Amino acid sequence: MVRPEWFIATASTASALLALALALGVKEWVFRPRITLRLRHPARPDEISDRIVTKRIDTAETAAFVRLRLDNRGRSTARRVGVRVLQIHLWDRRRLAWVRARPELDGRLLWPSNQLPGDANTVEVFRYSDRIVDLVSVTYGSSDNRLRPAFVEIGRPWPPNEANLLDPGVWELELLVCGDNIRARRYFVKVSFDGVWPEPEGPGIWDHLLVEGPSLHVVPGPGAVAPSATAGGNR
Numbered sequence: 001m002v003r004p005e006w007f008i009a010t011a012s013t014a015s016a017l018l019a020l021a022l023a024l025g026v027k028e029w030v031f032r033p034r035i036t037l038r039l040r041h042p043a044r045p046d047e048i049s050d051r052i053v054t055k056r057i058d059t060a061e062t063a064a065f066v067r068l069r070l071d072n073r074g075r076s077t078a079r080r081v082g083v084r085v086l087q088i089h090l091w092d093r094r095r096l097a098w099v100r101a102r103p104e105l106d107g108r109l110l111w112p113s114n115q116l117p118g119d120a121n122t123v124e125v126f127r128y129s130d131r132i133v134d135l136v137s138v139t140y141g142s143s144d145n146r147l148r149p150a151f152v153e154i155g156r157p158w159p160p161n162e163a164n165l166l167d168p169g170v171w172e173l174e175l176l177v178c179g180d181n182i183r184a185r186r187y188f189v190k191v192s193f194d195g196v197w198p199e200p201e202g203p204g205i206w207d208h209l210l211v212e213g214p215s216l217h218v219v220p221g222p223g224a225v226a227p228s229a230t231a232g233g234n235r
Contacts (some may be wrong), residue, residue: 032074032075032076032181032182033072033074033075033076033077033078033125033127033179033181033182034072034073034074034182035070035071035072035074035078035081035125035177035179035182035185036070036071036073037068037069037070037071037083037175037177037185037187037214038068038069038071038130038214039066039067039068039069039135039189039211039213039214040069049067049113049132050066050067050068050069050132051064051065051066051067051206052064052065052067053065053200053205056137056139057114057116057117058117058156061139061140061141062139062140062141062200063137063138063139063140064137064138064140064197064205064206064209065113065134065135065136065137065153066134066135066136066137066191066209066211067113067132067133067134067135068083068110068132068133068135068189068214069130069131069132070083070123070125070130070131070132070133070177071125071130072125072126072127072128072129072130073128074127075127076127076181077124077125077126077127078124078125078179078181078182079124079179079180079181080120080122080123080124080179080180081122081123081124081125081131081177081178081179081182082109082110082121082122082123082177082178082179083109083110083133083175083176083177084107084108084109084110084175084176084177084178085105085106085107085108085109085110085152085154085173085174085175086106086107086174086175086176086186087100087103087106087174088100088101088102088105088152088171088172088173088174089101089171089172089174090169090170090171090172091169091170091171091172091221091222093222096221097221098172098221101171102152102163102164102166104159104161104163105152105154105159105163105164108154108155108164109121109122109154109155110133110134110135110152110153110154110155110175111133111134111153111154111155111156112131112132112133112134113131113132113133113134114132117156121155122179133153134153135152135153135173135189135191135211136150136151136152136153136166136191136193136209136211137150137151137153138150138151138193138197138205138209139151140197140200146195147167147168147194147195147196148168148195148196148197149165149166149167149168149195150165150166150168150191150193150209151164151165151166152164152166152173166191166193167195168193168194168195169192169193170190170191170192170221170222171190171191171192172188172189172190172191172218172219172221173188173189173190173191174186174187174188175187175188175189175214185216186216187213187214187215187216188213188214188215188216188217188218188219189211189212189213189214189215189219190211190212190213190219190221191209191210191211192209192210192211192212192222193208193209193210194208195208196208197209
């Protein structure tokens with residue numbers, strides 16, 4: 001038979017431990033949002049929106065978009081989440097090294113997909129769901145037999161000097177996923193584009209506009225050996 005004083009002592013201890021756990025934020029930790037930046041593989045049967053050819057909302061021009069997913073596998077909503085450009089590098093084929101480029105884009109937020117001009121550059125990501133942000137795009141338009149550029153899909157307005165324009169080549173985008181109630185995490189994405197878009201109909205653009213990542217590690221350039229350092233390590 002359990003003696004009443006032992007039962008009371010045990011209950012008091014359990015209550016104190018529970019109060020301490022709540023005070024230390026254990027509940028918030030258990031129910032916290034867990035955001036991961038993803039790009040689905042083109043071979044997946046349900047992959048119809050991460051790589052898409054559609055009309056631009058603001059200009060109605062035909063454009064190809066590569067989009068990243070903010071995937072929340074946590075138990076609560078992630079508040080005011082954005083994907084911020086930290087740095088951009090261009091692959092120098094002669095030096096076989098990444099070269100710093102486009103400093104005007106440092107700190108700019110990527111544009112959430114299907115947002116209207118004037119909408120916020122951040123999104124709410126509900127639990128067990130995802131939201132899409134535009135990464136890069138190519139406008140079909142009229143190329144006059146010239147190679148087309150790609151564009152980093154930062155929030156509006158775009159820089160008047162077209163600093164978000166990426167000439168044909170291999171680029172590395174260093175991104176930061178951040179929000180009000182999530183831990184910031186850095187990712188690296190490699191974008192390769194040769195400037196060619198055969199025709200607006202059909203999947204031909206995806207043989208020329210290639211995206212690798214997102215990765216937590218620095219992305220190796222063409223023909224380079226993958227670094228052993230973790231994200232943020234030296235190139």
